[in-house]
Amino acid sequence: MTGGATLSAAHVLADTARLRPDATALVADGARVPYGALWQDALRYAAALRRQGVGPGDRLALLLSNTAEFPKAYYGALAAGATVVPVNALLKTAEITYILRHSGARALVCEGALLAEGEQAATAARVPLLTVAAPGPAPAGPLALDVLAAGTPPLDAAVPRAPGDIAVVLYTSGTTGRPKGVMISHFNLVMNIDTTMLAPFAMRPEDVVLGALPLFHTFGQVCAMGTCFRAGATLVLMRRFSAEGALALMTAERCTVLMGVPTMYVALLQAVRDSPARPRPDRAYSGGSALPVQVLADFEAAFGCPVYEGYGLTEASPCVAYNQPGLPRRPGTVGHPIRGVEVRIARPGTADRVEVLPAGQRGEIVVRGHNVMAGYLDDPGATGAALVDGWLRTGDLGVLDADGRLTVVDRTKDLIVRGGYNVYPREVEELLATHPAVAQCAVVGVPDARLGQEVCAVVVPRPGRAPDGRLAEEIIAWSRERIAAYKYPRRVEFAGALPLGPSGKVLKRRLTADLGAPRPGG
Template sequence: MNITHGLRRALQVNPNGLAIVCGERRRNWREVGERVTRLASAIRGLGAEDGDRVAILSLNSDRYLELYLAAGWAGTVIVPLNIRWSQLENEDALRDCRAGILFVDKAFAPVGTALATAIPGLKLVYADDGETPAGMADYEALVAQSDPIPDAMRKPDDLAGIFYTGGTTGRSKGVMLSHGNLMANALNALGEGLWPGSAVYLHAAPMFHLANGAAMYSILLSGGSNVVIQGFTPDGVAAAVQKERITDVLLVPTMIQMFVDHPALPSYDLSSLRRIAYGASPISDAVLMRAMKALPNVEFTQAYGMTELSPIATILHWKEHIGDGRAKGRHRAAGRATLGCEVKIVDANDKVVPTGTVGEIAVRGDVVMMGYWERPEETARAIIDGWMHTGDGGYMDADGFVYVVDRVKDMIISGGENVYSAEVENALAQHPAVAQCAVIGIPSERWGEQVHAVVVLKSGATAAPEELIEFCKTLIAGYKCPRSVDITATALPLSGAGKILKRELRRPYWENRDRRVS
């Protein structure tokens, strides 16, 4: 199977079924199939060959969904770029994967032009309404002018996409996912009852992010209906649910909190909404309780995983959020191994630890990534004997429920986005007043965790926290920058080997909590 399998099936069994809604545009699967085959032809016409990388930097749209399919149909590899990254970060990703074509919408057309100036030979395609900027090909013109081509019929072990995640050493890594990886995850989710063919799914989470991709690939495989909004707002989600009778949506916990706390929520008809999947970061008990009260007819399901796992490893079903499951505290778990996955908890020597003992969560299955793009050493450290080592600390109970309690690797999850401390520290260290710094995650009611920096200044130097935060914003994406900074006159605590003891810095913020992630 490959990622275009679902489209081929929909064209055969449900060609007149509703495929995509975006604003006032509504298309059935026959119309989408025609556009995808022509767009794939256009991609080849722009010079892309088998395995070449095709990138996109855009807000959510129906064209984004078409490109996911067309890239596979053309035999190329899609590279969704992070809309929250700085231009320099996305330039680094484009250079790293050597993408030859970049699709942009109106919001990112100026960035696209700057990227094409910085990267000679990069071809731009304008994938939006309105006048096409100079130096760009027009998406709709390419579709209209190109003749349909047959599906390239990529094999399961062929590369389908490169999804960039933060780098533990300060530079992003490209996670290589095959057609087989993505289809295995889609089938696993469908087997668990998520996102069936009858679903009307709302793309509200960013489409570059594989959290939304987990649902998207399942919907594309099952032939359900896709409704797309440009991006998340509480009113935007509520209005779409009311107008299009949405049944399913995936939201990160921060979005759920903003949605259920929205004062205008009771004015919308949300009666069609049946299921909310949440993931990318843990949800607090308080937010979950408010959500269940505000949406009493909605079933909540947690999906835990990571990009490197295509992305789902465990599922916590609705029944564990209520009744006997809740009484046993299982609503605080990340769930049990999903269909097609195995999970174990290991110690520092990669030995399985006893039930209830905290260790590192490791996962095996057809969802484990092919590796990191052109980084074999980092791949070898992450995947050992077929097991992906997640970097999350947790334990498993006697019934196979996994509880995430800490992080082994130095990562913060803020608002559903991964932030690697090294990236932020590398930025802070470039400020002329900074002698030493450490970046940690501390609890945040709104973001789950927030990025916090502890800084020692050089002798005689001065710098205010606000100045250091603004300095970081010139180098890295805003969501990675510290939201708070402590400037201390004392040296940071060090281990015998001279490594900063971040657990000592984190301890005051996480005391009296049953887990050290949020």
């Protein structure tokens, strides 16, 4: 970059470290890390990366879990002027290899606990491997970046970047094919963090945030880590979420802010009934997928704090709309668009243009503003299909009310068409969440020779209820009395747990595949 305006996302951490060097930035594995020390470690990582040939514009892949090494490497890479490519820590060798090759990663930083998959992937992709938090390497083994950084003088400051330079490439889950690399600019990232830190997250220096969301995912990375560091608050990391562990950690650290996906809220509700831990957060935020209204109400009653539900997607950096402190909350909606972002409802099926619909009509959610991605990496076709007439086409169905509040109806791809009638799974899931025997559920469409698709509910029953034919018949009959005839599930299957992706979303495509051909009856 030569001349012009500069805007590095590294300053999210750097500025707070300058103003509050002694404040606690991280609590990780029992250690407390001040802001000043965290930023100096990041600058040492940046210097060590430079010695390994990683510089401005290079892409650096990170295969790291929720430890202190993540923010050190993440902000170190940004400080070096590189583009960060976070890799889902649950992926297998072939999946990691694809991301390394597609992104053109200059190197892979991998923690010791993930080397079984990471080392093979780096070898297959012919990408240099750098380790952190790993046993000492053999003479011919991979270089330990954290050891190298500890003995390297830190950079004086972050390398300047232009607002439009790419800060992060985030790979989608790949549910509709190969994962796509979403390019998020420094401008996208800084604006989303600065905006949402104020509203909806209302972060203050005295806040303590539970970092249970994976940092390799945009929700945990931007909404939890980014806004927390920008405000000078404290992030309490969990290596991996468990409801019992979260309750204990929230109580011990007196966490004031909880951010999670709906499956986390369900698990916390189940765990708190049998736990002596009684955390009292000030506020909670839900995103990633729809939070059933019943779960929201039950959580607020059990934990004594408001839950603010919102909506976003990777391509929007990620926040689009949220219920916000200071504004009336309306459960079942995702509130108003965040500052500087426009949301409209467009007529579905018009691929070459965006035709905006009046308030109150249901259609595809489209977004424009500072949060919209730069595009998909090396995929002009997908970029052109997603960015139309200046709008981001989300693929989600929703409706805006007269006051500008957004309700997300469902994903376009999850829509069930039964005998010519549209069935929105979220509506059926909201109903089933109020059944006394249902702990969790997911509604999917399964093939049907006569109707095209049939409505199937996959249910995790509450403790004490046997997952048998009698309960299935009870749920079907109960639903029939409360919802239109074409909507209620004719088929109920039971599961001990729902399959979840890395962000905690239910993997409905896996459910559909596992269900196979429909059975008669119901």
